[in-house]
Amino acid sequence: MTLDDLSELIVERKEKNLSEALWSELEKMDILRERMGIGYEEARAALNSAQGDVVKALDFLEKERDGRKPCEEFPDRGQEIWENVKAKMQEFNRTKINLKRNDTTVLSLSAPLGVALAYSVWRKPGLRMLALAGAVGAALNHFHLEVDSIDKSSYNDETFEFHG
Secondary structure, eight states: OOHHHHHHHHHHHHHHTOOHHHHHHHHHHHHHHHHHTOOHHHHHHHHHHTTTOHHHHHHHHHHHHTTOOOOOOHHHHHHHHHHHHHHHHHHHHTEEEEEEETTEEEEEEEHHHHHHHHHHHHHSHHHHHHHHHHHHHHHHTTEEEEEEEOOGGGOOGGGGOOOO
């Protein structure tokens, strides 16, 4: 941008009474339009997807023009990761830990409760030694732990229907 272009831009701003933020947005769109040969709508969409960053918008438009898939935005990946974490936590909440001896369940706990209990016991040195002694005793007496997932599909709404 030359000095004459800059002075014209200042005069144009004063004549039209546009805010600084709007002017910077228009300038960004003009940069994209000039470099990529696109219209205002496409430039605005690229800027929006790049959250106002001209360099990211240029990269996005170049990749789109070359037929390559543009990188996913971090918020989209973050949402996908969060959905996966929620699904795993829901699956974890449907899991049970069973203490068994000779195929007879002696104790059954939900997995979150079992993990919280194990963590609490492990944090206290006196309980840690007692737990280790108990684990050795349980192993010698043929006790074993079983992790079991509760199957949601076995639930049947018709079983609990009441007809009056």
